[in-house]
Amino acid sequence: MHAPITGTNGIVNAETIFRFSQEGDVVRASYAGGRVQFGELIGRVKGDALEFRYCQIDSDGNLDGGVSQCSLETRSDGALRIIVRFHREARGERGINIIEDVPAAWQE
DSSP states (O other), rough: HHHHHTTTOSSTTOEEEEEEEEEEEEEEEEEEEEEEEEEEEEEEEEEEEEEEEEEETTEEEEEEEEEEEEEEEEEETTEEEEEEEEEEETTEEEEEEEEOOGGGGOOO
């Protein structure tokens, strides 16, 4: 998955690739790319909502973390879309990122 639409104050961008896994209601992901050197998140899914905490290191070496409240949608083509409302606690910033399945052309 990647984030084709991001908040102007966000660190993740379209070059950031997320690798999600789920066991029961627990969701985990690692992510990297673009301005993110490395990131991890862990959370819980309930129906069409997801709540998680994240920690990441950006390309400048800054360590950030925060919490996100998300809504889950299925696009018309059947792909998953996650609308992320994040709060970067260390900087007091808020924003919205949209994470979607990576286009099939990227997977070849």
